[in-house]
Amino acid sequence: MAETVEETRTAKPAGKTNKLLLIVLIVVVQLVAAYFLVGLFLKHGGPESSGAAANEKVNEKKASSSGANFDNVFIVKDLIVNPAGTNGLRFLLTTIGLEVSSAQTEKECEKRNVEIHDAIINILTSKTLPQLDEVDSRDSLKAEIREALNRDLTTGSVLHVYFSKFIIQ
DSSP states (O other): OHHHHHHHHHHHHHHHHHHHHHHHHHHHHHHHHHHHHHHHHHHTTGGGGGGHHHHHHHHHHHHHHHTOOOSSEEEEEEEEEOOBTSTTSOOEEEEEEEEESSHHHHHHHHHTHHHHHHHHHHHHHTSBHHHHHOGGGHHHHHHHHHHHHHHHOSSOOEEEEEEEEEEEO
8 A cells, every 4th residue: 555655656746747848849849840831931932922023123123222232241040039028938030131341241250150149149139029029120120230240340340131031939
């Protein structure tokens, strides 16, 4: 009789641990699946891929009218961060294009890749979901990233910041 009571006591925590591990595993699998599905969706152009040629012409006109030439662009691919106040339950997946002033600046960005990632991650993780979710606040977020990076660059400057991927999950 004493053995069965002891076995029951030890079985309960193991059951709770197994449930917790199962929940964590399910969440991780869902995050990975969401990441790949979104990437696949974006890779193939999504539902608007039929008008890709028309969109490309519109984008060319926008670039020429804004003065952007995109000769020197440093890409920060697939940053995943947890916004402030989410306790790790939500995340932002983003890819950022940094248009820089010269080829030398682009090379400096390549050398300082880790510092650039760190600066951008610090800025993004300091923002709450409402701050990141508001489309109107994206321009100020871009300006904040540009200013932070320009403080550290020595051979030139970041002219424009572009979000080519901005997914909040």
